[in-house]
Amino acid sequence: MKKLLIFITFTIFGIFVYSQNTTSRLTIESGGSLNFYFNSLQKYQNGIEYTDWTKLRIYYNDTTDAGNVGINPTWKLDVKALNPTFNGDAGNILNLNTLELEATGIAGVTGIQALSNSDISLITGGAITDPGTVSIFITYYCGQNKTGSNNNLLGKKPDYYYVDVVFTLGSD
DSSP states (O other), X not given: OOOOOOOOOOOOOOOOOOOEEEEEEEEEEEOOOOOOOOOSHHHHHHOEXXXXXXXXXXXXXXXXXXXXXXXXXXXXXXXXXXXXXXXXXXXXXXEGGGEEEEEESSTTBOXXXXXXXXXXXXXXXXXXXXXXXXXXXXXXXXXXXXXXXXXXXXXXXXXXXXXXXXXXXXXX
């Protein structure tokens, strides 16, 4: 009688799945509210600038369960308006590009940007900050035409204009 010998080989496949651990915090430390008062001809002609008015503190860390750098090692800071225009109490409107913003404090800043109701990046390629944080300062230019937006306020109707602005911290 012939004997059949069967060898069974077990192969163990190592499939390692690392979970993504992204931790980010965006804190407004100062300058969460801003008013521009145009009460002189000089301010109407030249606009108003608030240098480093808003201070943001950012913490960003992206790792895997094994402690390695994750798939999103850089972050970006975006800004946008929640409305398509500046609305006035008396029913008047101004274009959003009347307000221009600039971030400073770290590498990766994109320069002066006109406000829009879609996300505009103020910083790209921000490095992981763990274990500390980084401070970002936002400067506002109202009616100064820094980006060539033709946003001079001469001839605009006087009113109390307002708009909500949102800063968003996300992976780059």
